[in-house]
Amino acid sequence: xxxxxxxxxxxxxxxxxxxxxxxxxxxxxxxxxxxxxxxxxxxxxxxxxxxxxxxxxxxxxxxxxxxxxxxxxxxxxxxxxxxxxxxxxxxxxxxxxxxxxxxxxxxxxxxxxxxxxxxxxxxxxxxxxxxxxxxxxxxxxxxxxxxxxxxxxxxxxxxxxxxxxxxxxxxxxxxxxxxxxxxxxxxxxxxxxxxxxxxxxxxxxxxxxxxxxxxxxxxxxxxxxxxxxxxxxxxxxxxxxxxxxxxxxxxxxxxxxxxxxxxxxxxxxxxxxxxxxxxxxxxxxxxxxxxxxxxxxxxxxxxxxxxxxxxxxxxxxxxxxxxxxxxxxxxxxxxxxxxxxxxxxxxxxxxxxxxxxxxxxxxxxxxxxxxxxxxxxxxxxxxxxxxxxxxxxxxxxxxxx
Numbered sequence: 023x024x025x026x027x028x029x030x031x032x033x034x035x036x037x038x039x040x041x042x043x044x045x046x047x048x049x050x051x052x053x054x055x056x057x058x059x060x061x062x063x064x065x066x067x068x069x070x071x072x073x074x075x076x077x078x079x080x081x082x083x084x085x086x087x088x089x090x091x092x093x094x095x096x097x098x099x100x101x102x103x104x105x106x107x108x109x110x111x112x113x114x115x116x117x118x119x120x121x122x123x124x125x126x127x128x129x130x131x132x133x134x135x136x137x138x139x140x141x142x143x144x145x146x147x148x149x150x151x152x153x154x155x156x157x158x159x160x161x162x163x164x165x166x167x168x169x170x171x172x173x174x175x176x177x178x179x180x181x182x183x184x185x186x187x188x189x190x191x192x193x194x195x196x197x198x199x200x201x202x203x204x205x206x207x208x209x210x211x212x213x214x215x216x217x218x219x220x221x222x223x224x225x226x227x228x229x230x231x232x233x234x235x236x237x238x239x240x241x242x243x244x245x246x247x248x249x250x251x252x253x254x255x256x257x258x259x260x261x262x263x264x265x266x267x268x269x270x271x272x273x274x275x276x277x278x279x280x281x282x283x284x285x286x287x288x289x290x291x292x293x294x295x296x297x298x299x300x301x302x303x304x305x306x307x308x309x310x311x312x313x314x315x316x317x318x319x320x321x322x323x324x325x326x327x328x329x330x331x332x333x334x335x336x337x338x339x340x341x342x343x344x345x346x347x348x349x350x351x352x353x354x355x356x357x358x359x360x361x362x363x364x365x366x367x368x369x370x371x372x373x374x375x376x377x378x379x380x381x382x383x384x385x386x387x388x389x390x391x392x393x394x395x396x397x398x399x400x401x402x403x404x405x406x407x408x409x410x411x412x413x414x415x416x417x418x419x420x421x422x423x
Contacts, residue, residue: 031061033127035157036135037107037116040067040086041200042224043093044215049192050162051097054135057190058160063100064123065090069107069114081229083108092219095254115148120156132157133188138168141189142175151183158186164197204230213246222250237335241282244334248290260289262368263361270360273384277357283336284343284361291325294318299325306332308345313410320410323348350395350416359391366394392420 034054038047043065055063067086081089087105094101106122107114116134123132134157136144141161144150153159159179163169172189179185198215206212208231213221225234226247239247245264249257264285271281291299299321303310306328314320327345330336343361346354350362367380367390375397383390395417402409 031130032058032133033130034058034060034063034133034135035066035123036063037066037068039200040090042089042203042216042220044198044200044203045217046198048093048097053190053192054160055100058133060100063097065094065101065103066107066119069110085227085229089220089223092223092250096217096219117149117153120153124156133160135160138163138172141172154183154185160188160190163189163191207232218246219250222246226250236333244283245286248286251290252292256289256292258370259368262370263288263364266368267360267364270364270383274356274360274387276360280337280340280357281360284340285364287326287330287334288344288347288361288365290329291322294325302328313408320348349410349412351412352415352419359387363390363394388420388423395420
């Protein structure tokens with residue numbers, strides 16, 4: 023029932039190595055949110071025993087945390103990641119995590135989520151009775167046989183421990199383990215079991231012996247890497263901008279592959295903090311004026327262009343298109359105008375006048391550009407914001423041509 027009349031929240035605690043988190047984890051998490059009507063889902067990456075030697079290429083705890091955070095972001099606003107076990111020294115038990123969860127959410131109803139194999143061995147865990155006192159138990163079952171075994175065990179746990187138990191059948195749950203994925207990734211396989219964002223993070227960090235050359239990525243690989251750098255809520259806009267840029271490239275005779283890559287990367291640094299934008303631009307020698315140095319909105323186009331050139335090895339047409347997709351400038355190239363317009367009119371945009379601008383962009387690109395620049399300038403004036411000199415120069419150039 024979710025948040026009940028007494029004000030309690032239902033909170034799911036889903037622990038795992040998440041090494042890496044895969045689509046099976048996401049399917050189970052979504053099923054738990056729906057079936058238990060959870061108000062919050064907390065993903066808890068397990069700690070690694072200090073005596074255990076990890077193989078080369080294994081992610082650090084911080085990298086597993088980052089991959090799990092990407093997964094939580096994709097699951098939506100109800101999901102979050104909690105590093106309680108990664109910060110715990112010495113042996114780490116589930117019961118300890120639940121004790122801390124009760125301290126954190128003392129008035130709420132906790133549910134511990136797990137796969138069927140773990141559920142059937144629950145009585146062998148450290149302090150199983152205390153676990154079942156602290157939280158309800160929710161087991162994921164893939165098959166009818168799993169369901170039957172889990173239901174039988176439910177009756178046992180209820181009788182012995184007065185446990186709150188629920189079994190969720192997920193017939194389309196992928197039968198894949200993180201171990202299998204780790205063995206497949208060095209051979210260029212296994213990515214079908216991962217979200218784009220997690221796979222992109224693995225490539226970006228060169229985990230599990232992937233050893234990707236970031237300057238020579240395919241379009242699909244570049245899309246994954248770029249998507250791993252932004253929040254999930256931005257992905258629809260990025261996808262729309264890429265697709266619009268490709269269509270405009272076909273209409274106006276630009277290089278389709280280049281415009282696809284420009285669309286993919288144009289917002290890759292959108293969520294970076296100001297200091298990181300500045301550090302990237304300074305490192306790669308991208309000049310900035312005073313107005314740009316104070317504005318993250320302006321800076322993301324410059325830092326994104328810097329990474330496009332110096333990390334992702336893109337050609338200058340792509341780099342310059344990204345660099346000026348926010349402000350425009352005088353004497354814009356075809357590629358620069360296409361990305362500027364694609365960002366403006368992609369299918370998710372819904373402002374007044376967008377349909378007229380879309381039609382115009384395929385009939386008279388410069389006229390559409392002028393319309394877009396004028397709209398941007400008017401918006402800045404209404405919000406009492408300064409207009410960048412490049413935008414003013416773009417306006418004057420478009421008016422004259």
